[in-house]
Amino acid sequence: MIRTLYLGLRPKPGTFHYPVIRTEKCGSIEPALALWPKFTHIIFTSQTTVEYWPGPWDKEVIAIGDATAEALRKVGSVPLVAPYATQEGVMELISNLKGYYFLPHSKRARPNLVEFLKRKKIPFFALELYDTHFQCLKPIPNLDDFDEIVFTSPSTVEGFLRIYGKLPEGKKLRAIGPITEKRLLTRYSNK
Numbered sequence: 008m009i010r011t012l013y014l015g016l017r018p019k020p021g022t023f024h025y026p027v028i029r030t031e032k033c034g035s036i037e038p039a040l041a042l043w044p045k046f047t048h049i050i051f052t053s054q055t056t057v058e059y060w061p062g063p064w065d066k067e068v069i070a071i072g073d074a075t076a077e078a079l080r081k082v083g084s085v086p087l088v089a090p091y092a093t094q095e096g097v098m099e100l101i102s103n104l105k106g107y108y109f110l111p112h113s114k115r116a117r118p119n120l121v122e123f124l125k126r127k128k129i130p131f132f133a134l135e136l137y138d139t140h141f142q143c144l145k146p147i148p149n150l151d152d153f154d155e156i157v158f159t160s161p162s163t164v165e166g167f168l169r170i171y172g173k174l175p176e177g178k179k180l181r182a183i184g185p186i187t188e189k190r191l192l193t194r195y196s197n198k
Contacts, residue, residue, distance in 0.1 A: 028141055029139070
C-alpha cells in the first residue's frame with residue numbers, strides 16, 4: 008500500500024494530512040454587494056472561494072474545474088465548467104459569453120485571468136476574498152514514512168520547501184493541476 012502525504016486543505020481518504028497552508032478571509036464583500044445588480048456571472052477559481060463566498064448566489068456561476076463545480080453544486084448552484092481546470096480554461100469558456108463578471112479570488116491568485124479581462128475590455132469586478140498563509144504544524148512528519156507526496160497548489164510547493172528545505176529524492180511527487188506541476192518541476196530543477 009502506498010503511503011501518501013497530502014499537503015493541501017482537503018485531504019483525500021487514505022492519506023496522511025499535513026496541511027502546509029491555511030486560508031483566512033480578508034476584506035469586505037460590501038463593494039461587491041453594491042455592484043450586485045450589474046453582475047451576470049460569478050467566476051469561482053477554487054473550492055476555497057466557494058467556501059468563503061457567503062452569497063448571494065442568484066447569478067450564473069462558472070467553475071474552474073470539477074472539484075469547484077462540485078462545491079458549487081453543494082450550495083445549490085448549477086455551474087458552467089471550464090474545459091480545463093486553469094484560469095486559461097476559464098478564459099476559453101468566457102470568451103464565448105457576454106456579461107459583467109464578478110471574480111472573488113485569493114490574494115495570491117495568478118493575475119492571468121484579470122489581465123485577460125482587462126485586455127479584452129470585458130466588464131468585471133475582482134475582489135480579494137481570502138489569503139493563503141504558510142504554516143508549520145508540529146510534529147513535522149518524517150518523509151521516510153511516505154512513498155508519495157501530493158501537492159495541491161503552488162503554495163503547497165512553497166510551504167513544503169519552507170519546512171523541508173528541498174524536494175526529496177526517491178519519492179513520487181504528485182501535483183494536482185498543470186500550474187502546480189509547473190511550479191513543482193521548476194523547484195525540482197532548481198534544487
